[in-house]
Amino acid sequence: MGNWLTIDYSCAPCSPIADNKAEVVKRSCMLRQVSLGKLGLVVGGLITIVGFVAYFIDNPTLNLVGFFYGIPLLLGGLALTAAELKPVPYTQPTSPEVVALRQQQATATQNQVRQDITRYRYGQSAHLDTALERLGLAPTDEERPIVKGVRETQIDGAYGLILEFDSPFVTLEQWQKKQDKMESFFGPGIRIEVTQPTEDEIEIAMIAASSQGTSS
Template sequence: MLRQTSLGTLGLSVGGILTVVGFWAYFITDNATLNLVGFFYGIPLLLGGLALKASELKPVPLMQPTAESVLALREQQATATQNQIRQDVTRYRYGQRAHLDSSLERLGLSPTDEECPVLVGVQEVETAGAYTLVLEFESPLMPLELWQEKQDKIASFFGPGVKASVSPAGDRRVDVALIAAP
């Protein structure tokens, strides 16, 4: 629940309300207690909310609902790395340019900020009886051939216990399937 809540929006809302109450107390009612609440709590929360909102990275959506059979496979076969990736990309993040940007940089798939592929979707599926986490990237400046060359490196980077499969997913999009290999 908290993973799906934007701390920036929460800070802006609470800080905005407290700041308005503080100004109202100062100018209208001359209530010193409410005035202090607005100035000492409201304004810092408002500024903190603005800072978080400016550096916010929204969660990546699930491309399709996960089937019950795949959830059962996840419980049995998913590696710690697959679970960590799924949890990280489906929650709000702060202070990052893009989801998995440092991983892509280490893999040699993001030489510059402009060429960095963007994670646009995640799905959990079954591949030949194995749990699979599919990451869909929009990659307009990285050719599919480069992704396919890095397939073994991707598997070892996200391994052990993971096989990687790279396939086209449409115009300028690439699917990276991380397949549990029990």
């Protein structure tokens, strides 16, 4: 499965400035793909174990450090894991040509949506939950469409971000009625296309309406 940041990094121009920028982008991607909950569990667990070992070998300094730092980190990791929302996966690799098109045309909103749904989130019940509620596409938490995949593509020469929803309770007709509202909500500079590839599935294409965008 493709990763947009990996492709961005490999396509960076061969210059010191570009290399430095690519390294920053690569590290930023890695941080977004790290689960803070799991990190807290691992680090907190290791420090807590050190504290227990120090207790049995009668090392009060390490024992204090282990309990004072390890247990809070462990509990924090458990809390974050319970509130964790996993990144939405890419359903196809993003080609270098589409990455270049994104850098030329993507709007700030397209970039923000892509970055938000492809990283770990905390304290949210679902990706884009607030947006769907404001658009009137989430009657209840149980009936809310779920973003299950994302991909980037070229549509008639324009950059397109495709959001793939599992939508068994919100029909194609309901989505289509909100098309103008979605263009206003996610705009300016975005055209929305709504399709239904299979039953209970909806795809929302966020298409750059002009060549003026914000690269990322």
